[in-house]
Amino acid sequence: MANQNSPFGFRAIRHATGGDSTRMGRYRIAAGYATSLYDGDLVKSDGAGNIVRAVAGDAILGIFRGCEYVSQDGSMEFRRHWAASTATLNGEPIYAKVMDDPFLVFEVMTSQTIDGSHRGKFVDMVPAGIVTALAITAPGAGYTDGSVAFSGGGGSNAAAKATFAAGALSALALTNPGAGYTAAPTVTINGNGAGATATATLTMGNPYTGLSQMTIGAPGGPASQFQILDISEVNNLAVMNVGGESVSTVGLSTGGAFSIVQVRSVKHERLGAVAGVAV
Numbered sequence: 001m002a003n004q005n006s007p008f009g010f011r012a013i014r015h016a017t018g019g020d021s022t023r024m025g026r027y028r029i030a031a032g033y034a035t036s037l038y039d040g041d042l043v044k045s046d047g048a049g050n051i052v053r054a055v056a057g058d059a060i061l062g063i064f065r066g067c068e069y070v071s072q073d074g075s076m077e078f079r080r081h082w083a084a085s086t087a088t089l090n091g092e093p094i095y096a097k098v099m100d101d102p103f104l105v106f107e108v109m110t111s112q113t114i115d116g117s118h119r120g121k122f123v124d125m126v127p128a129g130i131v132t133a134l135a136i137t138a139p140g141a142g143y144t145d146g147s148v149a150f151s152g153g154g155g156s157n158a159a160a161k162a163t164f165a166a167g168a169l170s171a172l173a174l175t176n177p178g179a180g181y182t183a184a185p186t187v188t189i190n191g192n193g194a195g196a197t198a199t200a201t202l203t204m205g206n207p208y209t210g211l212s213q214m215t216i217g218a219p220g221g222p223a224s225q226f227q228i229l230d231i232s233e234v235n236n237l238a239v240m241n242v243g244g245e246s247v248s249t250v251g252l253s254t255g256g257a258f259s260i261v262q263v264r265s266v267k268h269e270r271l272g273a274v275a276g277v278a279v
Contacts, residue, residue: 009040
C-alpha cells in the first residue's frame with residue numbers, strides 16, 4: 001500500500017556548496033496583503049520592499065517559512081502562514097521569514113510522470129485550474145436522458161451530472177472539479193436529444209493555496225524557474241488532500257499519486273537567469 005504523505009510545498013534539503021541550508025532573510029509583507037502565504041510557498045519581491053506570492057514565470061526570491069506581527073489586541077503573533085488581509089495593530093509592519101539563498105536545493109512534490117531521464121531537465125510552474133461552475137447556454141430538445149463530457153483545457157477528471165425536464169436540459173451539477181486545467185474545457189451534452197450546450201467556468205489555482213503543479217520539459221535556461229537535480233521518490237506516493245492547513249500544497253493538484261524531485265532555482269532574483277539548454 002502506498003505511503004500517505006501530507007503536502008509540504010517547497011522545502012530546503014541542502015546547500016549546493018555545502019553551506020548553511022537553514023539561513024533565512026527578513027522581509028516585509030504589505031499591510032493588508034490580500035493573498036494568503038503558506039509555509040513552503042514560493043515568493044518574490046513586489047518592487048516596493050515587500051514580498052508577494054510567486055507564480056509561473058516569476059524569478060524566485062525564496063521560500064516563505066512564516067511571519068510575525070502585532071495583532072489588533074496587542075499580542076505578538078508568530079505564524080506559519082499569512083492569512084489574507086489580516087489587520088495589525090495601528091498598521092504595525094508584518095515581517096516574513098524567507099529562505100532566500102540562491103544556492104539552496106529544494107524538494108517538491110509533482111504529479112507529473114517522473115523517471116531517471118528527467119534529471120537535468122528544466123521545469124516551470126504552470127497555472128493549475130479547476131472547474132468551479134457550469135452554465136447552460138441552450139437547453140436543447142428531445143432528451144430523455146444524457147451525460148456530460150469534458151474535453152480540452154489541459155486538465156482532467158472534471159465531471160458533472162445532467163438533469164432533463166420536458167425533453168430539455170434543465171440543470172447541471174458539478175460532481176468533480178478536476179485539476180490541472182490551463183483553459184476552460186469544452187462541455188459536451190451527450191444523449192438522445194439535440195441542441196443542448198453549456199460552458200464551464202475555470203478558477204485558476206490550487207484549491208488550497210492558489211499555486212500550481214510542475215510541468216516537465218519547459219524551455220531551458222532563462223525561460224524556466226527550476227532544474228531537476230535528482231529524484232527522491234518516484235510515483236509511489238499517495239497524497240492526502242488537506243484543507244485549512246498552514247502548509248503549502250504547491251506542486252500538487254488535488255490528490256493521487258505523486259513523485260518527489262530535487263530542484264534548484266535557475267531564475268532567482270539575486271542572480272538573475274542562469275543560462276541553460278533547451279530540453
